[in-house]
Amino acid sequence: MSPQNHPPSGTAPKSYDVIVAGGGAAGVCAAIASARGGAKTLLIERHGILGGAMTMGLVTPLGASSTRSGKRFGGILWEILDQVATESRRIDGEGGDPYSAPHTMARVLSNRVVESGASVLLHTSLLEAKREGDGIAALRIHNKSGLAWIQGKTFIDATGDGDLLAMAGEAFTLGSEPGVFRHLSDTGLDQVHEEDRTYGAYETSGLMQPVTLFFTMSGVDLDRAEALNNKRLTYGDLGMTRAAFLDLPYANSPGFEVGDGEDVPLPAGRVLVTRTSRPGVAAVNMSRLTGVDGTDAEALSRAEILARNQVAHLADFLRRFIPGFEKSSLLETAPALGVRETRRLVGRYVLSGGEAIRCASFDDAIAQGSYMIDIHDPLGRRKAIGGQLQGDCYDIPWRSLLPKRTENLIVCGRCLSADHVAHSSTRIQGTCMLTGQAAGTAAAMAARAGIAPCELDAGALQAKLREDGVRFHPRGNPEA
């Protein structure tokens, strides 16, 4: 049976002041801020759960909620975090990390969106954008009710992958720009591969960080498990030999390719576990596949299947060889693959890695980031590329959320306008939530004033964000 149009033909398409595409960290905060600002708001999300990577991807460690020295950024971000911590302590008990609770997070996010007055369509995919003049007039969506057009005044792309900005014909970068490290030679980034410093490997454009399928293990003695965390391990460290590793059924399968050296071959090159809200349950960030374009359906499908096998192998490996995991079991695998990097808007301003590292200030700052430069190596050399910021936090300018052509579109979260290096910090969850709140607040203000978001006074937007609890902090030295 072919899908029917809804509403029935002859009925006018539903119309909103603000439509937010994508219900992840950024989109949820955008929808809440927009609805609280008095705009008739719709949030559409292709999955049945809100939260995106935070919940569907089981990515529980929420970074950049405060400056490096611990000053909170406030806003909707902290309203949500405080509620998640209170509720997860009640539901999961004491003893874990109360902020790392994807099930509670998903429920809190849904309730907060409903309480804000925003409408939500779950299980709803964005298919197409209809342009009219300098803006978007309507979006075509698909869900169980069939196909429909919905109209809006202002649109927010919070899809992570920049689906809407691409549909609207905006310029974007997919992965790295060629020679992106060239302007970073004087920043003192301490974890850049020599060949990247001399611009070798990074002359290629389109390199994207690897994808990862998170999973959790129960019955873990976390105090012991954390002793080996984030370390490269040799066979000797684990009391085994290369020959013994070669006997494992998954030796030489993707991610476990055995080299000549003494390092244990693991997809992420190391053990990477964190605590969750449930005592004895560890979140594991150790599966990894490189060369996967998250905007290519075939590549994504292959990666989902390969990563699920990696997870099974990793669970077996952890149980057999890593102290603290002896009595553990595989508890759950994330419903969806975690995609770190795909499209990024080339907007009115492109925030650069150098600006993030040097903790730049901007007159039109609408959010701040504080996470280190953290590029999981797109070339799979099993080493992160990055380094610490030189101050406490950096500003994200309003112009980095604004496309060049489409006047009624705002872009927030993982796909805002930053280069490959800056993106490795702006993609972190706390920062995505802050840019989401800024986008939703601006959309509601623009709708109320009957103007395009790009015509908004940045000072008025900053004042409204402050009034709504967002804190802007000095960017200087965190040690001061």
Ligand SMILES: Cc1cc2nc3c(=O)[nH]c(=O)nc-3n(C[C@H](O)[C@H](O)[C@H](O)COP(=O)(O)OP(=O)(O)OC[C@H]3O[C@@H](n4cnc5c(N)ncnc54)[C@H](O)[C@@H]3O)c2cc1C
């Ligand atoms: C493996 C991994 C590890 C990470 N580790 C950390 C960490 O330790 N700490 C940290 O803070 N951050 C971490 N991050 C980064 C962080 O989780 C994400 O960058 C951030 O959550 C992105 O938020 P977002 O809202 O911009 O995008 P997403 O979370 O991707 O949300 C986008 C939403 O839009 C929906 N969507 C997409 N396309 C469509 C469409 N066409 N129609 C309808 N809906 C659509 C998606 O289903 C999704 O819900 C990690 C990310 C990954 C993948």
